[in-house]
Amino acid sequence: MLEVRDLEVTYGPVRAVRGLSLTVNDGEVVALLGPNGAGKTSTLRAITALATYAGSITFDGREVRSLGVEGCAKAGLIHVPEGRHVFPTLTVHENLQVGATAARGRPGYSFDDVYDLFPALDRLRNREGWGLSGGEQQMVAVARALVAAPRLLLLDEPSLGLAPIVVKAVFAALAEVRSRTPILLVEQNTAQALTLADHGTVLVQGQAVLTGGADELSDRSAVLASYLGQKEIVS
Amino acid sequence: MVLASATSDFVSYLSAAISEGSITALAALGFLLTYKATGVISFAQGAFVSLGAYLAYWGSREQGWPVLTACAFSLVVMFMVGVASERIAYRPLRGRSIHVVVIATFGIAEIVTTLINLLFGADPKGLDPLIHGSFHLAGATIPWQRVLIVVVTLLTTGGMMALFGRTQFGRQVRAVAADRETAQLYGVPVGRLSIIAFGLAGSLAGLAGVLIAPVGSINPGFGFLIMLGGFYAAILGGFGSLVGVVVGGFLIGFVQYVIGSYWWRDYQSLLPFVLILGVIAVRPQGLFAKGQTHGRL
Ligand SMILES: Nc1ncnc2c1ncn2[C@@H]1O[C@H](COP(=O)(O)OP(=O)(O)OP(=O)(O)O)[C@@H](O)[C@H]1O
Numbered sequence: 362m363l364e365v366r367d368l369e370v371t372y373g374p375v376r377a378v379r380g381l382s383l384t385v386n387d388g389e390v391v392a393l394l395g396p397n398g399a400g401k402t403s404t405l406r407a408i409t410a411l412a413t414y415a416g417s418i419t420f421d422g423r424e425v426r427s428l429g430v431e432g433c434a435k436a437g438l439i440h441v442p443e444g445r446h447v448f449p450t451l452t453v454h455e456n457l458q459v460g461a462t463a464a465r466g467r468p469g470y471s472f473d474d475v476y477d478l479f480p481a482l483d484r485l486r487n488r489e490g491w492g493l494s495g496g497e498q499q500m501v502a503v504a505r506a507l508v509a510a511p512r513l514l515l516l517d518e519p520s521l522g523l524a525p526i527v528v529k530a531v532f533a534a535l536a537e538v539r540s541r542t543p544i545l546l547v548e549q550n551t552a553q554a555l556t557l558a559d560h561g562t563v564l565v566q567g568q569a570v571l572t573g574g575a576d577e578l579s580d581r582s583a584v585l586a587s588y589l590g591q592k593e594i595v596s
Numbered sequence: 597m598v599l600a601s602a603t604s605d606f607v608s609y610l611s612a613a614i615s616e617g618s619i620t621a622l623a624a625l626g627f628l629l630t631y632k633a634t635g636v637i638s639f640a641q642g643a644f645v646s647l648g649a650y651l652a653y654w655g656s657r658e659q660g661w662p663v664l665t666a667c668a669f670s671l672v673v674m675f676m677v678g679v680a681s682e683r684i685a686y687r688p689l690r691g692r693s694i695h696v697v698v699i700a701t702f703g704i705a706e707i708v709t710t711l712i713n714l715l716f717g718a719d720p721k722g723l724d725p726l727i728h729g730s731f732h733l734a735g736a737t738i739p740w741q742r743v744l745i746v747v748v749t750l751l752t753t754g755g756m757m758a759l760f761g762r763t764q765f766g767r768q769v770r771a772v773a774a775d776r777e778t779a780q781l782y783g784v785p786v787g788r789l790s791i792i793a794f795g796l797a798g799s800l801a802g803l804a805g806v807l808i809a810p811v812g813s814i815n816p817g818f819g820f821l822i823m824l825g826g827f828y829a830a831i832l833g834g835f836g837s838l839v840g841v842v843v844g845g846f847l848i849g850f851v852q853y854v855i856g857s858y859w860w861r862d863y864q865s866l867l868p869f870v871l872i873l874g875v876i877a878v879r880p881q882g883l884f885a886k887g888q889t890h891g892r893l
């Protein structure tokens with residue numbers, strides 16, 4: 362459903378993404394891995410038309426450039442941005458209500474569904490965004506994306522800056538979500554990402570250096586580690 | 597006798613303070629609407645107050661329509677004028693410095709004021725009130741129009757609070773104000789919101805114009821002073837707080853028309869300034885603001 366071909370994203374002289382191709386099919390979870398500055402966020406921003414790009418990105422055969430940012434949301438391409446971006450002056454429930462703007466009658470998750478998925482949010486319904494912990498914000502960000510009835514969910518580093526126990530909770534919820542919704546997952550927490558993903562692509566300096574099934578990537582953890590500049594990766 | 601006249605003076609000053617304060621609050625609400633939705637403080641609001649009054653004048657005096665019809669006509673046209681100002685001053689300049697947009701709104705004010713001068717001349721004009729007559733309270737004569745002004749302002753404020761607090765439109769506007777890009781990621785129609793906000797701000801300016809015009813007379817520049825008052829009220833209340841601007845509006849009315857009628861009569865119109873400077877010195881964020889006061893586009 363999502364086809365990225367020869368993607369190039371540049372910021373003036375900086376070539377953030379160089380010739381990346383990847384595909385996400387229905388029912389799949391694809392991980393996009395890579396160290397800081399690899400171009401992961403740039404890729405996601407291009408996919409929802411936030412960044413201008415060369416090459417082609419099609420969602421259900423339609424070029425996202427011509428859909429525009431709002432058009433992508435309306436088509437069900439739902440992006441949870443890096444740093445969560447919960448609306449600080451809106452309550453948790455209002456954040457969800459605004460998220461639901463993108464749903465436009467598509468079948469998806471109801472408010473009750475997401476409160477069931479994240480029971481911790483239920484008692485925070487009337488808390489404003491700025492008063493939430495990082496973990497709570499991440500849950501709101503994911504919940505807000507789910508009520509937008511995603512046909513494809515794009516997640517930018519959902520584990521960023523969260524305590525391990527919170528990361529577990531978020532990924533447990535995502536494991537439920539994946540049965541209904543395909544996901545393109547950007548992560549630096551490789552081990553965690555590969556527990557969820559079917560496939561993965563490793564991006565280094567804007568280029569794909571390694572692509573394969575999640576098992577394969579886990580097996581080659583030494584190679585992965587060298588690319589990612591991490592000491593050890595065990596899933 | 598002396599005592600009775602002192603009371604009646606006070607009551608008539610107070611009624612002026614409350615109704616002028618209401619108009620100030622209405623003008624400030626218009627500011628707030630575009631500010632919340634787009635981050636722009638539109639200085640075209642003052643000229644729109646004048647234009648709203650002149651449109652009602654044109655309808656009732658020159659076309660012979662009933663005053664209510666003329667006022668309704670004015671509000672509808674002012675909505676469209678507000679939308680046009682969005683198209684001209686905001687949309688093409690989006691993403692440029694906020695100062696450019698603000699200056700463009702001054703440009704629109706200039707154009708509108710000039711047009712009013714050309715079409716209607718500079719002589720003061722009168723508009724009939726929606727409600728004729730007056731009543732007596734403690735020896736003071738209070739026109740019903742002043743009561744109407746206060747009632748309409750309170751209803752409008754309540755309506756705005758409900759609009760921002762309880763409707764999807766209001767939530768979307770607040771989301772855009774907080775984080776425009778993320779709002780777009782969730783399909784919030786930011787373009788349509790800013791059009792509606794500017795349109796409603798135009799109607800609010802018109803409303804202030806048609807309500808206050810019958811109390812005195814109108815001339816092409818009269819809206820400018822009302823707008824300044826509204827701007828002060830918005831600063832006083834803390835830009836962004838609905839309750840704040842209304843309280844700010846009433847405070848300004850009180851200082852100018854009650855305090856200014858007893859003391860410093862010659863400096864009456866300066867008193868709001870003094871009030872603002874005093875408040876800002878102590879509370880730079882305004883009386884009711886919750887925190888951030890920054891420009892955004
Ligand atoms: N708005 C921008 N202007 C200029 N350069 C940018 C901009 N955004 C990103 N870059 C550069 O593009 C490259 C890729 O950045 P990007 O944010 O896509 O990486 P990332 O893989 O998401 O990194 P991280 O894991 O730290 O989030 C980096 O070199 C970055 O400095």
Ligand SMILES: [Mg+2]
Pocket residue numbers: 401402403443517
């Ligand atoms: Mg990133």
